Amino acid sequence: MQLGFLVDLHLCMGCKGCEIACKVENEVPLSTWRLRVKYVDVGTFPETKRTFTPLRCNHCENAPCERICPVSALHYIENGIVDIDKERCIGCAGCVMACPYGAIYIDPETQTADKCTYCAHRIASSMMPACVVACPVEANIFGDLEDPASNISKYIQEHEGNVQVRKPEKGTNPHHYYVGGGNVTLNPLASVREEGYNLFNKLTHLPLGGHH
Amino acid sequence: MVHETLAATHAVVTLDVALPDVFWGWYVTMNMWAKSIGTGLIFMLFLLLRKNSSETKGLRTSVTIVSFIMMNVFLLFTLADLHQPFRMWHIFFYPHWTSAITVGAWMATLFVGLEFLMIVVMLVKKDEELFDKLLFWTTILGIPVTLYTAGIMAESTARELWTMPTESVQMILAATLSGSAAMILLGGSKLSDESKRFFGSILGLSALMAFIIYMSEYIFGAMKAEEAAAVLEYIKGDGEYATMFWIGQWVAYILPMILVALSRVSNSSSILSLASILAIAGLWVVKHVWLVIPQLLSLS
Numbered sequence: 001m002q003l004g005f006l007v008d009l010h011l012c013m014g015c016k017g018c019e020i021a022c023k024v025e026n027e028v029p030l031s032t033w034r035l036r037v038k039y040v041d042v043g044t045f046p047e048t049k050r051t052f053t054p055l056r057c058n059h060c061e062n063a064p065c066e067r068i069c070p071v072s073a074l075h076y077i078e079n080g081i082v083d084i085d086k087e088r089c090i091g092c093a094g095c096v097m098a099c100p101y102g103a104i105y106i107d108p109e110t111q112t113a114d115k116c117t118y119c120a121h122r123i124a125s126s127m128m129p130a131c132v133v134a135c136p137v138e139a140n141i142f143g144d145l146e147d148p149a150s151n152i153s154k155y156i157q158e159h160e161g162n163v164q165v166r167k168p169e170k171g172t173n174p175h176h177y178y179v180g181g182g183n184v185t186l187n188p189l190a191s192v193r194e195e196g197y198n199l200f201n202k203l204t205h206l207p208l209g210g211h212h
Numbered sequence: 213m214v215h216e217t218l219a220a221t222h223a224v225v226t227l228d229v230a231l232p233d234v235f236w237g238w239y240v241t242m243n244m245w246a247k248s249i250g251t252g253l254i255f256m257l258f259l260l261l262r263k264n265s266s267e268t269k270g271l272r273t274s275v276t277i278v279s280f281i282m283m284n285v286f287l288l289f290t291l292a293d294l295h296q297p298f299r300m301w302h303i304f305f306y307p308h309w310t311s312a313i314t315v316g317a318w319m320a321t322l323f324v325g326l327e328f329l330m331i332v333v334m335l336v337k338k339d340e341e342l343f344d345k346l347l348f349w350t351t352i353l354g355i356p357v358t359l360y361t362a363g364i365m366a367e368s369t370a371r372e373l374w375t376m377p378t379e380s381v382q383m384i385l386a387a388t389l390s391g392s393a394a395m396i397l398l399g400g401s402k403l404s405d406e407s408k409r410f411f412g413s414i415l416g417l418s419a420l421m422a423f424i425i426y427m428s429e430y431i432f433g434a435m436k437a438e439e440a441a442a443v444l445e446y447i448k449g450d451g452e453y454a455t456m457f458w459i460g461q462w463v464a465y466i467l468p469m470i471l472v473a474l475s476r477v478s479n480s481s482s483i484l485s486l487a488s489i490l491a492i493a494g495l496w497v498v499k500h501v502w503l504v505i506p507q508l509l510s511l512s
Contacts, residue, residue, distance in 0.1 A: 038228035064369035067310045071303060097507075
């Protein structure tokens with residue numbers, strides 16, 4: 001079994017239901033996110049559109065975080081999920097430096113690394129990840145990539161040629177796919193981050209570590 | 213290059229609460245800086261022993277003690293940088309050998325253990341022959357201990373600026389630069405003029421080679437990878453770290469090179485000492501800038 005995720009960006013409407021469901025399900029502390037939806041505005045008024053891209057751990061086949069973890073706190077489980085043992089983690093932040101997708105953070109409460117686990121605890125009880133359940137338009141498709149009859153495999157077959165992963169040049173072989181993505185949605189260098197352009201400008205952060 | 217289409221798309225991120233940027237800050241800079249001096253001093257002591265063993269008479273113990281202290285500073289900051297420092301023992305009981313962090317922690321611990329043994333041999337047994345044998349093996353081990361941080365940087369897949377070939381050379385050069393500088397300062401009057409010139413040459417050449425590599429990255433690095441180009445913008449023009457980058461290059465490399473040349477012309481030990489102090493101080497700045505800038509780039 002090789003579990004994977006696919007997000008159809010044509011369907012995503014940026015409601016952030018998945019983000020909230022993830023927060024609640026996994027008790028993700030303030031200032032940190034296992035899953036977040038990025039908004040990018042494209043074009044100039046009046047010819048503008050807004051794109052939405054849910055971002056989470058890619059559960060790579062060749063995961064840099066698993067490789068760099070000095071104590072195997074980040075490890076593969078039999079269904080292909082890159083899981084984390086928070087009791088084992090020493091908080092070196094090596095995984096934070098290694099993940100090309102910025103998907104790992106240091107939990108301010110436990111002072112250990114944390115990230116999306118595809119809701120491994122729910123899957124163990126034969127339930128879908130919380131974000132999949134919460135999505136009102138079924139933009140999140142989850143299943144076994146090795147089963148040709150699974151929804152995700154069928155979706156990939158149907159949309160062949162329009163299925164992308166983030167940063168394929170890194171050689172991480174992500175098990176997280178996007179349909180309908182493009183440079184603007186998947187490449188962080190294809191959009192600018194201007195001070196004052198954020199929808200919420202007065203966000204406050206809890207101290208997460210690091211010594212500047 | 214993708215960013216050149218920005219004018220056409222006018223794509224602006226309007227909502228993405230990215231995770232905070234710099235996770236490896238000045239604690240890790242201290243780690244790399246102290247390790248460079250610690251291993252570099254051992255390399256220089258070994259070279260002095262091979263070149264002119266009579267001059268190591270009064271330096272074996274003092275140089276090893278200073279190196280031992282610097283290695284402990286390195287270990288202290290490594291420990292302090294952990295968010296769960298009391299779980300450090302997990303590295304020894306649950307080691308994951310694909311990680312350069314694990315391999316490095318084991319090697320560095322062994323290195324410090326050998327140094328401790330060398331100090332005991334000199335202070336308690338006063339056995340120079342045994343010390344010299346231990347020094348040989350400590351020097352050999354010092355090479356991978358110096359290099360393993362480059363391995364960690366290489367395994368940091370998200371930071372394209374750090375590549376193993378370049379970083380490993382820079383780590384060795386940092387050790388020879390700071391080691392020779394510290395040896396000149398520690399040796400003082402115990403070193404002959406010839407040995408001072410020898411260490412001065414190592415200092416000057418290390419500075420020259422490291423400077424060439426940084427300038428190569430600065431000028432040509434952007435031509436190969438979009439992400440590296442974006443990172444290098446932080447040290448170019450009015451980039452956030454441009455001033456700090458150039459202060460580091462001048463203090464660590466350019467001024468020491470000039471001063472080493474001047475000291476050879478004027479046969480002045482004090483100018484050489486000044487070059488050594490600048491090199492050691494500047495190295496910290498250089499390392500810090502190179503550590504921080506790739507972390508400023510948003511990964512999403």
